[in-house]
Amino acid sequence: xxxxxxxxxxxxxxxxxxxxxxxxxxxxxxxxxxxxxxxxxxxxxxxxxxxxxxxxxxxxxxxxxxxxxxxxxxxxxxxxxxxxxxxxxxxxxxxxxxxxxxxxxxxxxxxxxxxxxxxxxxxxxxxxxxxxxxxxxxxxxxxxxxxxxxxxxxxxxxxxxxxxxxxxxxxxxxxxxxxxxxxxxxxxxxxxxxxxxxxxxxxxxxxxxxxxxxxxxxxxxxxxxxxxxxxxxxxxxxxx
Amino acid sequence: xxxxxxxxxxxxxxxxxxxxxxxxxxxxxxxxxxxxxxxxxxxxxxxxxxxxxxxxxxxxxxxxxxxxxxxxxxxxxxxxxxxxxxxxxxxxxxxxxxxxxxxxxxxxxxxxxxxxxxxxxxxxxxxxxxxxxxxxxxxxxxxxxxxxxxxxxxxxxxxxxxxxxxxxxxxxxxxxxxxxxxxxxxxxxxxxxxxxxxxxxxxxxxxxxxxxxxxxxxxxxxxxxxxxxxxxxxxxxxxxxxxxxxxxxxxxxxxxxxxxxxxxxxxxxxxxxxxxxxxxxxxxxxxxxxxxxxxxxxxxxxxxxxxxxxxxxxxxxxxxxxxxxxxxxxxxxxxxxxxxxxxxxxxxxxxxxxxxxxxxxxxxxxxxxxxxxxxxxxxxxxxxxxxxxxxxxxxxxxxxxxxxxxxxxxxxxxxxxxxxxxxxxxxxxxxxxxxxxxxxxxxxxxxxxxxxxxxxxxxxxxxxxxxxxxxxxxxxxxxxxxxxxxxxxxxxxxxxxxxxxxxxxxxxxxxxxxxxxxxxxxxxxxxxxxxxxxxxxxxxxxxxxxxxxxxxxxxxxxxxxxxxxxxxxxxxxxxxxxxxxxxxxxxxxxxxxxxxxxxxxxxxxxxxxxxxxxxxxxxxxxxxxxxxxxxxxxxxxxxxxxxxxxxxxxxxxxxxxxxxxxxxxxxxxxxxxxxxxxxxxxxxxxxxxxxxxxxxxxxxxxxxxxxxxxxxxxxxxxxxxxxxxxxxxxxxxxxxxxxxxxx
Numbered sequence: 017x018x019x020x021x022x023x024x025x026x027x028x029x030x031x032x033x034x035x036x037x038x039x040x041x042x043x044x045x046x047x048x049x050x051x052x053x054x055x056x057x058x059x060x061x062x063x064x065x066x067x068x069x070x071x072x073x074x075x076x077x078x079x080x081x082x083x084x085x086x087x088x089x090x091x092x093x094x095x096x097x098x099x100x101x102x103x104x105x106x107x108x109x110x111x112x113x114x115x116x117x118x119x120x121x122x123x124x125x126x127x128x129x130x131x132x133x134x135x136x137x138x139x140x141x142x143x144x145x146x147x148x149x150x151x152x153x154x155x156x157x158x159x160x161x162x163x164x165x166x167x168x169x170x171x172x173x174x175x176x177x178x179x180x181x182x183x184x185x186x187x188x189x190x191x192x193x194x195x196x197x198x199x200x201x202x203x204x205x206x207x208x209x210x211x212x213x214x215x216x217x218x219x220x221x222x223x224x225x226x227x228x229x230x231x232x233x234x235x236x237x238x239x240x241x242x243x244x245x246x247x248x249x250x251x252x253x254x255x256x
Numbered sequence: 257x258x259x260x261x262x263x264x265x266x267x268x269x270x271x272x273x274x275x276x277x278x279x280x281x282x283x284x285x286x287x288x289x290x291x292x293x294x295x296x297x298x299x300x301x302x303x304x305x306x307x308x309x310x311x312x313x314x315x316x317x318x319x320x321x322x323x324x325x326x327x328x329x330x331x332x333x334x335x336x337x338x339x340x341x342x343x344x345x346x347x348x349x350x351x352x353x354x355x356x357x358x359x360x361x362x363x364x365x366x367x368x369x370x371x372x373x374x375x376x377x378x379x380x381x382x383x384x385x386x387x388x389x390x391x392x393x394x395x396x397x398x399x400x401x402x403x404x405x406x407x408x409x410x411x412x413x414x415x416x417x418x419x420x421x422x423x424x425x426x427x428x429x430x431x432x433x434x435x436x437x438x439x440x441x442x443x444x445x446x447x448x449x450x451x452x453x454x455x456x457x458x459x460x461x462x463x464x465x466x467x468x469x470x471x472x473x474x475x476x477x478x479x480x481x482x483x484x485x486x487x488x489x490x491x492x493x494x495x496x497x498x499x500x501x502x503x504x505x506x507x508x509x510x511x512x513x514x515x516x517x518x519x520x521x522x523x524x525x526x527x528x529x530x531x532x533x534x535x536x537x538x539x540x541x542x543x544x545x546x547x548x549x550x551x552x553x554x555x556x557x558x559x560x561x562x563x564x565x566x567x568x569x570x571x572x573x574x575x576x577x578x579x580x581x582x583x584x585x586x587x588x589x590x591x592x593x594x595x596x597x598x599x600x601x602x603x604x605x606x607x608x609x610x611x612x613x614x615x616x617x618x619x620x621x622x623x624x625x626x627x628x629x630x631x632x633x634x635x636x637x638x639x640x641x642x643x644x645x646x647x648x649x650x651x652x653x654x655x656x657x658x659x660x661x662x663x664x665x666x667x668x669x670x671x672x673x674x675x676x677x678x679x680x681x682x683x684x685x686x687x688x689x690x691x692x693x694x695x696x697x698x699x700x701x702x703x704x705x706x707x708x709x710x711x712x713x714x715x716x717x718x719x720x721x722x723x724x725x726x727x728x729x730x731x732x733x734x735x736x737x738x739x740x741x742x743x744x745x746x747x748x749x750x751x752x753x754x755x756x757x758x759x760x761x762x763x764x765x766x767x768x769x770x771x772x773x774x775x776x777x778x779x780x781x782x783x784x785x786x787x788x789x790x791x792x793x794x795x796x797x798x799x800x801x802x803x804x805x806x807x808x809x810x811x812x813x814x815x816x817x818x819x820x821x822x823x824x825x826x827x828x829x830x831x832x833x834x835x836x837x838x839x840x841x842x843x844x845x846x847x848x849x850x851x852x853x854x855x856x857x858x859x860x861x862x863x864x865x866x867x868x869x870x871x872x873x874x875x876x877x878x879x880x881x882x883x884x885x886x887x888x889x890x891x892x893x894x895x896x897x898x899x900x901x902x903x904x905x906x907x908x909x910x911x912x913x914x915x916x917x918x919x920x921x922x923x924x925x926x927x928x929x930x931x932x933x934x935x936x937x938x939x940x941x942x943x944x945x946x947x948x949x950x951x952x953x954x955x956x957x958x959x960x961x962x963x964x965x966x967x968x969x970x971x972x973x974x975x976x977x978x979x980x981x982x983x984x985x986x987x988x989x990x991x992x993x994x995x996x997x998x999x
Binding site: 067093097100102109128174175 | 262263266269274276277890892898899900903992
């Protein structure tokens with residue numbers, strides 16, 4: 017299977033004043049199409065940094081990150097933005113919906129930025145997705161009128177509306193109770209199966225990892241190993 | 257394209273929703289912009305209306321749309337708002353006919369009015385001078401009487417005039433007594449006191465008829481000089497062609513008297529000057545009190561100005577007393593005793609009591625004054641029909657005097673109360689030229705005739721010294737006094753001439769400097785003054801002389817007043833073509849300080865607007881920065897899901913512009929409403945200056961479309977400027993910031 021993401025010896029350093037803080041210390045990782053991958057590790061292990069590099073939100077200090085066959089270090093800021101718009105969908109820990117727009121408009125927003133579809137086409141696609149995430153009745157609601165789980169469903173719909181090859185989710189269930197979180201993961205998994213969309217999500221929650229078909233474990237900015245969820249669950253020595 | 261529009265739709269929608277979401281920010285920013293829009297529209301409209309009405313005043317009264325003068329002039333032309341200090345140094349335009357022909361070539365020029373503006377100090381007749389002149393005439397009539405009837409008639413007149421002079425002398429005696437009470441004894445010349453006491457004595461009047469001319473001379477030399485009731489007044493005048501003036505400035509209307517006929521010498525007083533400066537002061541004050549109480553809603557009890565006028569009327573009855581001869585004194589005493597009522601016999605005290613008015617009795621006293629007392633008084637120091645002698649320094653520095661009959665008074669419709677519009681009197685062009693020192697054909701002929709009569713001849717410059725101070729000097733130093741009539745030596749106003757009978761037109765002296773007056777007066781008299789005075793009434797100048805002569809400037813009336821700038825260019829170009837050095841300026845420049853006044857207000861308004869918008873800029877900027885910082889996460893999210901920076905920029909700019917448009921529009925709308933409501937009611941003119949600026953009693957402001965456009969432009973500019981910095985902040989938000997959790 018083709019690798020949609022290919023990370024090679026990626027190093028990312030942040031500078032805080034005069035101090036260089038290494039966030040990633042040389043990570044190599046391949047993600048193939050249709051994967052449902054969890055990136056696990058304690059806080060500060062570099063999960064979010066790795067996701068940022070894969071999501072073209074950031075570029076590595078050294079090493080390389082290829083997404084959909086493109087080396088992100090070679091791309092301009094504008095090209096990176098375009099890559100995000102057309103290839104990647106994002107799901108955020110705290111949903112990050114635009115509070116002043118309705119549910120429908122939030123989902124439609126990436127399509128408007130893409131400027132590919134006509135109004136009716138957009139409406140059709142948004143409606144279908146609303147149906148898919150079980151929020152058919154909520155199109156005209158504002159995010160503030162929804163529960164946390166409902167909001168994250170809207171965010172998932174927004175991430176999927178452009179039919180991206182890759183969806184990144186940063187701790188998608190961290191702000192949800194465990195039952196709702198499980199529902200959200202079920203939904204993501206289902207979409208992964210039916211739409212063949214690749215999902216990469218970060219988590220430090222064992223029960224969340226259980227949904228993945230592979231778990232990549234990070235510690236101190238380094239990739240520890242790549243295991244199955246069962247292995248990960250079995251190794252109790254891992255930090256929670 | 258459609259998708260692009262849809263994007264814009266989303267941007268707009270997000271902008272609108274954001275505005276609603278952060279109401280406080282929107283209200284603060286919007287409020288400032290609202291106020292700014294209101295100020296721009298209302299302020300500018302008011303100012304434009306003011307300029308428009310003021311331009312009507314300036315254009316309609318003297319300036320015309322454009323003023324033309326000689327480009328070689330050292331100073332710039334100012335037809336209005338001149339200070340008392342001399343005339344601007346203007347070069348003359350030699351031939352008005354030529355100038356006019358050139359100007360009329362310019363397509364937009366409707367008519368041209370010749371002008372020259374200058375001024376002279378004028379001393380009006382002294383009451384005692386006039387009384388003494390009447391007495392002298394009566395004495396002469398008695399001397400020259402052929403029949404008994406004539407002698408008896410003259411005798412009565414002498415007696416009456418003697419009574420008047422004695423009355424004046426007794427007023428003077430009273431003045432001296434008062435002076436002694438308040439002044440240091442040494443400042444009063446004992447000789448003056450002695451002279452007044454002598455003139456007041458019965459012995460003096462018993463001896464009067466023995467040597468009447470000697471007695472008169474004593475009175476003229478020793479007494480008249482002490483009765484200084486003659487005021488100096490400065491008359492500004494425009495020399496012009498009356499007919500062209502009236503036609504071009506159609507707001508001009510004759511109030512009293514008649515228009516000066518074509519080709520004649522003549523003088524028209526501005527009604528305002530006539531009332532303000534030439535009317536009996538007590539009467540003028542009564543008019544002003546009436547105006548204040550009846551038209552301006554003030555009361556004598558509360559208004560300090562009116563109170564002061566009442567006080568002045570009470571204390572300054574002398575002006576009236578001096579006019580009263582024996583018969584009038586008796587008449588006034590009886591009338592005032594009845595009216596007040598009072599047992600007092602002193603007319604001065606009776607008058608003082610009469611003028612002690614309050615809000616209750618004022619109207620009755622006012623009517624009584626005009627009905628019973630005024631007919632016996634000279635209400636104006638110059639009457640319509642009098643011949644005014646104006647003496648002015650010519651440009652070359654010698655004094656020139658001209659006699660001009662006063663035909664009447666005029667005012668400009670709508671500007672009746674304006675001091676500014678009513679400050680300029682009108683004079684015929686021929687007289688003006690003479691006063692200014694230009695030689696008219698008539699004057700040249702007169703000089704030639706005089707030279708012939710005096711045996712004078714042209715002297716070349718090289719030989720002048722020898723000729724003048726050599727052996728033949730006596731001939732040229734012939735004292736002019738030798739020509740005066742017997743018995744009239746001494747004080748100037750005692751000559752006969754036009755005013756020999758009472759009731760016939762008097763002569764009023766007008767000179768530039770009082771000190772020069774007596775000397776120059778006699779010179780003027782000897783140089784054919786009598787001839788001049790007769791000529792002043794009867795002579796008709798050929799229009800050619802009026803037309804072809806020298807003028808200082810010319811007012812140009814346009815067919816299309818909107819094209820002033822273009823026409824100025826065209827006039828100067830046409831002048832060049834015709835070999836004339838013409839300088840054309842618009843009415844605002846011609847109005848001098850008054851024209852500048854509008855610019856000053858405009859600058860003040862613009863500075864105020866600038867300051868308000870600068871403050872607005874800071875506040876709006878601040879509010880937008882705060883709002884942007886609050887939205888960092890949202891912006892980061894938008895960037896993460898694929899929004900380019902320009903999308904973020906567009907979103908913020910649209911927000912600002914929407915606020916600008918809505919609130920600026922509301923402000924401008926309120927401004928329009930305000931101005932149109934005020935435009936219906938009008939802003940009342942508080943004082944005479946405002947009558948001029950408002951071109952009438954009220955200013956009716958109107959809305960100019962340019963002001964609304966300006967308001968929007970400024971509002972948009974400010975909105976755009978104030979969103980620069982917040983937009984810059986927003987554009988630097990990275991998509992990574994969407995991922996950061998506030999913990």
